[in-house]
Every structure is written in C-alpha cells, then in structure tokens.
Amino acid sequence: xxxxxxxxxxxxxxxxxxxxxxxGRVLAEMSGEDERIVGVTADLAKSTAIALFEQARPxxxxxxxxxxxxxxGVAAGLAKSGLIPFASTFATFASMRAAEQVRTDICYxxxxxxxxxxHAGISFGAAGTxxxxxxxxxxxxxxxxxxxxxxxxxxxxANAVRACMDIDGPVYIRIGRGFxxxxxxxxxxxxxxxxxRTVHEGTDLTIITCGxxxxxxxxxxxxxxxxxxxxxxxxNIHTIKPIDEEVVMSAVxxxxxxxxxxxxxxxxxxxxxxxxxxxASGKGCAFRxxxxxxxxSLVGYxxxxxxxxxLDADGIMETVREIMNIEFEEDENWDDEV
Numbered sequence: 001x002x003x004x005x006x007x008x009x010x011x012x013x014x015x016x017x018x019x020x021x022x023x024g025r026v027l028a029e030m031s032g033e034d035e036r037i038v039g040v041t042a043d044l045a046k047s048t049a050i051a052l053f054e055q056a057r058p059x060x061x062x063x064x065x066x067x068x069x070x071x072x073g074v075a076a077g078l079a080k081s082g083l084i085p086f087a088s089t090f091a092t093f094a095s096m097r098a099a100e101q102v103r104t105d106i107c108y109x110x111x112x113x114x115x116x117x118x119h120a121g122i123s124f125g126a127a128g129t130x131x132x133x134x135x136x137x138x139x140x141x142x143x144x145x146x147x148x149x150x151x152x153x154x155x156x157x158a159n160a161v162r163a164c165m166d167i168d169g170p171v172y173i174r175i176g177r178g179f180x181x182x183x184x185x186x187x188x189x190x191x192x193x194x195x196x197r198t199v200h201e202g203t204d205l206t207i208i209t210c211g212x213x214x215x216x217x218x219x220x221x222x223x224x225x226x227x228x229x230x231x232x233x234x235x236n237i238h239t240i241k242p243i244d245e246e247v248v249m250s251a252v253x254x255x256x257x258x259x260x261x262x263x264x265x266x267x268x269x270x271x272x273x274x275x276x277x278x279x280a281s282g283k284g285c286a287f288r289x290x291x292x293x294x295x296x297s298l299v300g301y302x303x304x305x306x307x308x309x310x311l312d313a314d315g316i317m318e319t320v321r322e323i324m325n326i327e328f329e330e331d332e333n334w335d336d337e338v
Contacts (some may be wrong), residue, residue, distance in 0.1 A: 018178025024052030138268025
C-alpha cells in the first residue's frame with residue numbers, strides 16, 4: 001500500500017490549524033498504518049476536514065449525501081464487515097438527527113464506529129441555534145457501550161483519535177469549529193482515555209472542565225491567584241464517559257468546592273456526570289455547574305457567546321468568587337461519612 005504523503009502535522013502547526021484539520025491529517029496518517037480504517041461523511045467532508053483523509057485514501061472514502069441517518073447505518077454495516085469506520089458530521093446532526101441509528105445500529109451491537117463530531121457546543125456562532133449543539137454529551141453518554149470524549153484542543157484531539165483505535169466499541173469525539181487557541185504545546189503529556197488530568201494545582205476550589213473550558217479555566221485560576229490569593233485546581237476531564245471517579249473524588253476530598261465548566265447545557269453533560277459521582281459517594285461539598293442553564297443558545301460570534309454564558313476566563317472567575325462565598329458545614333469527621 002502506498003504511503004499517504006503531505007498529511008503529517010506538528011505541534012507547531014496546532015497554533016494555526018483547527019482541531020478538525022488536525023483530525024483530518026491524523027486520520028490520513030493513520031490510514032497508512034491500518035487498512036481497516038475507512039471514512040464516511042454526509043456531504044460535509046470539507047467542513048469536518050475528513051476531506052484530508054479522502055485525498056489520501058479516495059478508495060476508502062464514502063460520501064452518503066445529505067442523509068445523516070444513512071451515514072450511521074452505513075458506518076454500522078462497514079463495521080459489521082470488519083472495518084473501522086470514522087464517521088464525520090456536525091455534532092448536532094450526529095447526536096440528534098441520527099440518534100436512533102447511533103443507539104440501535106451502532107451502540108446496541110457495540111460496533112467499533114468512531115464518530116468524530118465537529119462544530120459542537122456554540123462554536124458555530126452565527127450559524128444559529130439549529131447548528132449549535134449543547135445536548136450531545138447528555139445524549140451520547142446515555143447510550144450503553146458508548147465512550148464519550150471532549151478534547152481540549154487540536155493536540156488532544158489527535159491523541160484521542162489515535163487512542164480510540166484501542167477501544168473495541170463505539171466512540172464519540174466532540175470538537176468545536178476549531179478557531180479557539182490551543183492549550184497544549186506538546187502531545188507527550190500522558191493522554192489516556194478514561195483518565196482525568198490535573199492541569200493546574202490548587203487547594204481552595206476545583207474546576208472540573210473539558211473542551212474549550214480547559215484553557216479558560218487555567219487562565220481564570222492564574223488570575224484568581226494574582227487578584228484574590230485563591231488556590232484553584234483545574235482538572236481536564238476529557239473523557240466524559242467513562243468518567244474518572246478517582247480524580248473527581250480526590251478534588252472533593254482536597255478542596256470541598258467544585259465547579260464544572262462545559263460548553264453544553266448544564267443538564268446531562270459533564271456537570272451531571274460529576275454530580276452523579278459525588279452523590280453516589282455520600283460526601284458533601286459546595287457544587288455548581290457552569291454552562292447553558294436549560295436554554296437554547298443565542299446567535300452571535302463565538303467569543304461573544306462564550307462571554308455571555310460566562311464560559312470565558314472572566315465569567316469563570318466571577319462564578320468561582322460566588323462559590324467561595326457559599327457557607328456549608330465542614331464536619332470534622334467528614335472522612336468517616338458514608
């Protein structure tokens with residue numbers, strides 16, 4: 001088999017390439033390593049950047065047209081035949097228009113279909129509420145057998161795309177439109193599916209976040225240290241399901257104040273997953289979820305929307321200050337609680 005050329009990327013490129021472009025290049029590179037990899041899209045090859053895979057392996061690429069339900073059905077069929085399909089479309093179409101096919105055709109059979117959904121959250125900005133996607137984490141994490149990942153940036157997207165090959169069942173990887181600045185400056189930081197990572201140490205409060213929230217939360221933590229003298233921990237939970245219960249409970253144990261930050265509805269997403277872990281533990285803490293509060297998103301430039309919903313560093317700082325003013329009982333025998 002001929003080697004794909006012109007598709008390799010470097011961390012230097014990550015400063016100028018969107019997460020979806022990095023995904024497309026990495027997938028094209030991976031195609032030379034595993035003949036089972038095929039690409040499928042629903043008339044969004046260029047927008048999702050899977051077109052870079054198409055250029056490298058046209059004989060292993062299928063465009064089903066504007067038919068997202070068919071996209072997932074075809075991907076399931078390809079997986080049943082022994083291939084590993086990467087299905088790419090916008091997050092709103094993958095998680096809602098094709099929800100039944102993802103659930104029944106893919107997840108029910110535990111097939112190794114890798115769904116790479118772009119333009120997630122409110123990153124599509126002026127495209128409007130119909131093309132925003134603030135429900136996908138809740139939907140996808142409710143499907144049995146599905147692994148759900150929300151990378152922080154392009155570099156973490158590359159790591160997730162490579163790592164998902166080791167998952168036997170379906171995987172949903174959620175990335176934005178991709179014009180946000182990168183958080184990582186190297187890919188060698190120990191990415192592991194299902195394992196959260198503390199990216200900023202702290203003892204007063206913990207921010208648990210994913211996606212674009214990682215960079216903004218770290219910037220907020222640094223500013224809070226300078227302006228308020230607060231020690232804020234930031235944990236990147238890139239894998240929403242299965243969630244890293246150990247890193248969540250370590251944060252609860254150490255800081256007793258938890259804020260989740262997500263570019264998603266506060267119902268059913270990262271915050272709900274973290275809340276489930278805390279509730280099941282029987283431990284008490286001050287807890288708040290920052291995201292879209294049970295509402296549809298407005299239309300506007302992404303950076304303006306992030307500010308409006310307090311998902312930027314300033315909004316996160318404001319919310320942290322509010323949580324620090326919450327009084328709650330700190331039992332001396334807290335370690336003995338059930």
